[in-house]
Amino acid sequence: xxxxxxxxxxxxxxxxxxxxxxxxxxxxxxxxxxxxxxxxxxxxxxxxxxxxxxxxxxxxxxxxxxxxxxxxxxxxxxxxxxxxxxxxxxxxxxxxxxxxxxxxxxxxxxxxxxxxxxxxxxxxxxxxxxxxxxxxxxxxxxxxxxxxxxxxxxxxxxxxxxxxxxxxxxxxxxxxxxxxxxxxxxxxxxxxxxxxxxxxxxxxxxxxxxxxxxxxxxxxxxxxxxxxxxxxxxxxxxxxxxxxxxxxxxxxxxxxxxxxxxxxxxxxxxxxxxxxxxxxxxxxxxxxxxxxxxxxxxxxxxxxxxxxxxxxxxxxxxxxxxxxxxxxxxxxxxxxxxxxxxxxxxxxxxxxxxxxxxxxxxxxxxxxxxxxxxxxxxxxxxxxxxxxxxxxxxxxxxxxxxxxxxxxxxxxxxxxxxxxxxxxxxxxxxxxxxxxxxxxxxxxxxxxxxxxxxxxxxxxxxxxxxxxxxxxxxxxxxxxxxxxxxxxxxxxxxxxxxxxxxxxxxxxxxxxxxxxxxxxxxxxxxxxxxxxxxxxxxxxxxxxxxxxxxxxxxxxxxxxxxxxxx
Amino acid sequence: xxxxxxxxxxxxxxxxxxxxxxxxxxxxxxxxxxxxxxxxxxxxxxxxxxx
Ligand code: HEM
Ligand SMILES: [Cu+2]
Numbered sequence: 001x002x003x004x005x006x007x008x009x010x011x012x013x014x015x016x017x018x019x020x021x022x023x024x025x026x027x028x029x030x031x032x033x034x035x036x037x038x039x040x041x042x043x044x045x046x047x048x049x050x051x052x053x054x055x056x057x058x059x060x061x062x063x064x065x066x067x068x069x070x071x072x073x074x075x076x077x078x079x080x081x082x083x084x085x086x087x088x089x090x091x092x093x094x095x096x097x098x099x100x101x102x103x104x105x106x107x108x109x110x111x112x113x114x115x116x117x118x119x120x121x122x123x124x125x126x127x128x129x130x131x132x133x134x135x136x137x138x139x140x141x142x143x144x145x146x147x148x149x150x151x152x153x154x155x156x157x158x159x160x161x162x163x164x165x166x167x168x169x170x171x172x173x174x175x176x177x178x179x180x181x182x183x184x185x186x187x188x189x190x191x192x193x194x195x196x197x198x199x200x201x202x203x204x205x206x207x208x209x210x211x212x213x214x215x216x217x218x219x220x221x222x223x224x225x226x227x228x229x230x231x232x233x234x235x236x237x238x239x240x241x242x243x244x245x246x247x248x249x250x251x252x253x254x255x256x257x258x259x260x261x262x263x264x265x266x267x268x269x270x271x272x273x274x275x276x277x278x279x280x281x282x283x284x285x286x287x288x289x290x291x292x293x294x295x296x297x298x299x300x301x302x303x304x305x306x307x308x309x310x311x312x313x314x315x316x317x318x319x320x321x322x323x324x325x326x327x328x329x330x331x332x333x334x335x336x337x338x339x340x341x342x343x344x345x346x347x348x349x350x351x352x353x354x355x356x357x358x359x360x361x362x363x364x365x366x367x368x369x370x371x372x373x374x375x376x377x378x379x380x381x382x383x384x385x386x387x388x389x390x391x392x393x394x395x396x397x398x399x400x401x402x403x404x405x406x407x408x409x410x411x412x413x414x415x416x417x418x419x420x421x422x423x424x425x426x427x428x429x430x431x432x433x434x435x436x437x438x439x440x441x442x443x444x445x446x447x448x449x450x451x452x453x454x455x456x457x458x459x460x461x462x463x464x465x466x467x468x469x470x471x472x473x474x475x476x477x478x479x480x481x482x483x484x485x486x487x488x489x490x491x492x493x494x495x496x497x498x499x500x501x502x503x504x505x506x507x508x509x510x511x512x513x514x515x516x517x518x519x520x521x522x523x524x525x526x527x528x529x530x531x532x533x534x535x536x537x538x539x540x541x542x543x544x545x546x547x548x549x550x551x552x553x554x555x556x557x558x559x560x561x562x563x564x565x566x
Numbered sequence: 567x568x569x570x571x572x573x574x575x576x577x578x579x580x581x582x583x584x585x586x587x588x589x590x591x592x593x594x595x596x597x598x599x600x601x602x603x604x605x606x607x608x609x610x611x612x613x614x615x616x617x
Contacts, residue, residue: 314598318591326587334590362602372609375616445612 019090019509020098024409026107027093028499030086031406033115034079035495041074042488049436049481053474054454054467064453065131072134073125076240076390078118081157083398084243085111088164088187090409091246094509095183096171103163103170110160117152120145133451135233136209138225141560144213151205154198161191172526179521182250182263183511189270190242192532193235196539197278200231212560219557223290224550230281231543238277238306240390242270244397247350248317251401254510255347256340258324261316263515267525269309269316275535276306279542286373290555295546296370302542303368310361317354345422346414346510349400352430353393360388363441378451380477381444384437392433396426399491404507406498413505414498421494428487436480442472 019027044067050056051064058064089107093099099107123145124130130142136150168184204225212220253260260266282299285291322336330336341347363385366372376382403422407414444450448466457463467474524530 311595311598315591315595318594319588322588322590323586333593336590358598358601359605362605365602366606366609369606369610371613372606375609375613445609 019093019408021411022104023089023093023099024411026099026104026111027086027090027405028409029111030082030089031402031409031495032499033118034082034086035492037074037078037082037118038488039492041071041079042485044068044071044074046481046485049478052452052454053478055475055478057454063128063131065133065451066125066128068451069131069133070122070125073121076134077153080240080390080394080398081114081153083401084190084239085157085160086409087243087246087401087405088191089160090405090509091183092164092167092187095181095511096167099163099167100170103167106163106166107160110156110158110163112156113159114153114156117149117154117156120149120152122149124149135229137229138209138212138220138222139558139561141209141213141562144210147205147210147213151202151210154202154205158195158198161195164188165191179263179518180526182260182266182514183246185267185526186242186246186249186270188528189274190239190246192528192535193242193274193277194239196532196535197232197235197239200228200281204228219559221550221554222558223288223555224547226285226288227281227291227543227547227550230284231278232281233284234281235277237386237390238273240394241310242273244350244353244394245269245313247397247401248313248354250512251404251510252317252347252350253320253324253512255344256321256324257328258320258512260512260515261320261323263518264521264525265312265316266515267521269312271525271531272309272312273306274531275538276302276309278535279538280306282542282546283368283373286370287377290550291546292549295542299542300368300370302538304365307361307365314354314357343419343423345403345419345426346400348423349403349426350397352426353396353400356388356396356430356433357393360385360393363388376444378449379444380440380448380450383450384440384444387433387437387440392429392437396429399425399429402491402495402498404510406495407502407505407507408509410499410502411504411506412498412502413507415502418494418497418502421490421497425487425490425494428483428490432480432483432485432487434480436477436484439472439474439476439480442469443474443477446472448474 047056047058047062047067048064048071051058058067089099121130124143125146127143130136130146132140132142132146136142136146165188168180168188171184172180208220208225208228211217249260249266280299280303282291282296283303286296286300321340325336325339328336328339330339340351363381367376367382367385399422403414403418406412443466446466447462455463456467466472469476
């Protein structure tokens with residue numbers, strides 16, 4: 001196999017990178033909301049770290065669980081979702097041509113609905129009427145405006161998602177028999193996943209929580225509501241990671257001067273995510289009563305299947321690096337690594353995210369294994385875990401993306417000093433997270449619980465030791481949190497500069513040239529009806545009997561507990 | 567003279583393995599596998615000694 005995967009070996013027939021200016025505007029508003037949510041969110045994180053470590057005491061008007069709710073909602077839900085849609089609108093315009101006026105209007109409608117929902121939910125969190133954490137587990141009860149806001153948030157993303165998918169299928173219709181552009185293929189897989197997953201959250205919010213919060217029902221089926229939440233909650237994490245993978249598959253090869261290793265492998269990975277990331281929610285409920293071992297077992301097996309596409313991704317990306325490094329003259333087992341553009345933040349920030357994904361993914365396999373889950377469940381280990389996955393792998397990839405996406409959509413240039421600032425941001429975030437998340441992992445193994453404000457458990461020696469270790473200590477968590485916050489504020493500055501102050505100019509939207517195997521893309525991979533059908537069958541298989549059981553043999557309903565954590 | 571021959575030979579050898587060699591990737595995926603394995607068993611050990 002001596003064929004080359006490299007761009008410079010082939011005639012360059014690329015059209016100029018271009019995002020239509022009206023689409024750029026729609027993308028830009030998403031990015032703006034995302035970064036403002038990010039700023040508030042990380043300040044919440046800082047206060048949590050300091051408060052838990054006993055370094056500061058929160059003022060009486062600010063509750064720990066109130067901030068924790070704001071932190072989770074703003075970072076995990078708002079920041080991620082808005083940035084993803086900003087990326088999708090710009091990327092679709094770049095790879096599939098400008099949106100039609102009708103579809104662009106639909107995109108705006110989605111943005112407005114989502115934003116109204118966000119503001120409703122946020123106002124209730126600020127008013128301390130919704131300190132129910134970002135998982136809004138019953139029987140904690142929030143104000144009905146909070147639930148209505150959540151519902152609008154989800155519906156708004158569906159409308160925006162429909163605009164993007166319609167743009168993709170339009171292209172497909174106009175190019176019969178051609179493999180669709182990878183960007184659209186992957187965005188569509190991600191959005192189908194999001195829509196199907198959102199049905200679960202819509203069902204529990206509209207069918208259970210809203211009537212309950214409005215006083216139309218007195219009691220709630222807690223088991224069912226949690227199950228519907230996690231039916232949504234696991235695909236949610238893939239909704240974060242798939243766009244990050246899109247950056248890895250489609251953008252990074254171009255940034256390093258190469259070409260994606262294989263398009264079909266990338267498509268296959270995304271189809272596998274679509275199929276297997278929904279019927280697995282029980283791996284978040286392994287310690288929960290009311291679900292038989294048999295169904296927990298089935299969903300655990302499916303969970304391990306969904307590891308495969310992530311392993312495919314790790315292989316693909318590394319192979320792309322190696323091929324590119326070698327094509328550029330790198331030799332030996334590893335010295336080709338020197339050929340990669342280490343000083344370029346567009347590469348370096350996502351690369352650090354990839355590196356962190358190794359321990360993050362290993363931690364995920366531990367979480368998903370029944371007996372091991374018993375060791376780590378509800379401890380700080382879990383918090384350490386998702387600060388690596390979403391809080392570093394996804395976030396650093398999105399940071400790296402911001403350095404070209406924002407200039408592209410604002411018609412500006414990434415300057416040398418901004419690049420340097422981005423490198424500093426990346427290092428600070430990585431170091432801060434190493435301390436914070438590392439300490440959280442170990443504290444968790446020692447039994448320190450998550451979602452707990454400052455406490456010494458009446459000076460119990462075990463709990464006291466959590467403040468005394470050198471590395472395994474709440475103090476280390478707090479120090480890591482301070483460094484992270486510094487990195488976050490710097491990133492916010494980078495955003496402001498790139499959005500409004502950087503010099504005007506043309507910036508490239510990096511996109512890998514079509515991989516060599518593109519003409520041989522199996523038509524089967526593009527058969528959406530088939531994949532959606534199989535996904536539905538898998539979901540019905542994994543969930544029908546347990547959910548039927550939860551309804552027919554329902555546990556006693558629970559009244560609201562809305563003053564416990566205020 | 568013989569040194570030059572050797573050099574070209576070496577050069578050719580390197581060239582051959584260059585283009586499509588994915589040896590580094592092989593080592594990398596083996597490392598990832600080993601890392602997963604070790605960390606999994608470390609926590610499994612904790613589970614065992616705590617029961
Ligand atoms: C400055 C950076 C950050 C700091 C200092 C920080 C700190 C913390 C701390 C101390 C906790 C909670 C501990 C507890 O369980 O009591 C927490 C929870 C959490 N963080 Fe962060 N974090 C940061 C960034 C992020 C980012 C970027 C994300 C996601 C994109 C994120 C998502 C979450 C989520 C989802 C929770 C769980 C909330 C819950 O248990 O309901 N954090 N964070
Ligand atoms: Cu999960």
